[in-house]
Amino acid sequence: MTAAGEMRDGARVLVTGASSGIGAATALEFARSGATVALCARREDRLRAVLDLCRAHSPDSCMVVADLAQLDGIDEVARRAESGLGQVDVLVNNAGIPKRRRTQALTPDDVESVMAMNYFSPVRLTLSLLPGMLERGHGHVVNVSSMGAHMVSWGTAAYAATKGALELFTEALYLELGSLGVRAHLVVPGTTRTEFSTDREGNDPPLTDPATATPPETVAAEIVRCLDDDRFLTFATSADEATAASKAADPNLFLANLREVLANR
Numbered sequence: 001m002t003a004a005g006e007m008r009d010g011a012r013v014l015v016t017g018a019s020s021g022i023g024a025a026t027a028l029e030f031a032r033s034g035a036t037v038a039l040c041a042r043r044e045d046r047l048r049a050v051l052d053l054c055r056a057h058s059p060d061s062c063m064v065v066a067d068l069a070q071l072d073g074i075d076e077v078a079r080r081a082e083s084g085l086g087q088v089d090v091l092v093n094n095a096g097i098p099k100r101r102r103t104q105a106l107t108p109d110d111v112e113s114v115m116a117m118n119y120f121s122p123v124r125l126t127l128s129l130l131p132g133m134l135e136r137g138h139g140h141v142v143n144v145s146s147m148g149a150h151m152v153s154w155g156t157a158a159y160a161a162t163k164g165a166l167e168l169f170t171e172a173l174y175l176e177l178g179s180l181g182v183r184a185h186l187v188v189p190g191t192t193r194t195e196f197s198t199d200r201e202g203n204d205p206p207l208t209d210p211a212t213a214t215p216p217e218t219v220a221a222e223i224v225r226c227l228d229d230d231r232f233l234t235f236a237t238s239a240d241e242a243t244a245a246s247k248a249a250d251p252n253l254f255l256a257n258l259r260e261v262l263a264n265r
Contacts, residue, residue, distance in 0.1 A: 011035040012085035017095030019046040025220035031058040038081045042067040068095050068121045078128035088129050090140040093122035099159040111158045118162035123169055137181040140227055143170045147190045150244035154262055174232045185226045186233050189219040190240040
């Protein structure tokens, strides 16, 4: 069976951070594509509202209410998802927290809490579900990253570092597990029209205008579509891809120019 066939015809998909934004849009996109979805997040009321939308297309979809920042509970989250779905064919690690704060204002707690949620949590959930995928000889792990790891981490040092770590972990999965039937995918959204891109308590104001951000449905469509082939890296928009390519071509020049632009902010 092809990856596209798995995804559209009865695949069982776990999406984290599914109560809003990219996660909610992704869960609904998978449900519309014929998958059965387990939605995971900590806000039960909002998660249930998304689940109702998914069940209109995929009646057997379910939800797992959990705070993924509680790392000792990750194995239980995996167990509950597998119990609700029967098995997990596709894991979408989307849950995360922002941290917009300049380095001179960061505290050790800032750095450790965002690393726990954005890196340790998806890694532990992946490791919990990986044995089942390897035993069955097929599966997909989709990790959602950020343009902070490809463009600029100005004002987001702690956050961007978590995504850089997640990207290298995903690269290892891609290289090491492909011959075993488990495929890893990295999806990079730019600024997206979600709670991440708005003013949040404990964070500096957004660097860009949220009104110009990409709709979460655009990112969700790319997350679903990336399973159709063996690609490792998918950018949500062509503009994001071009920006990342510009930095990669000459990071010294790119960052030097950007530093001048940002000098007075």
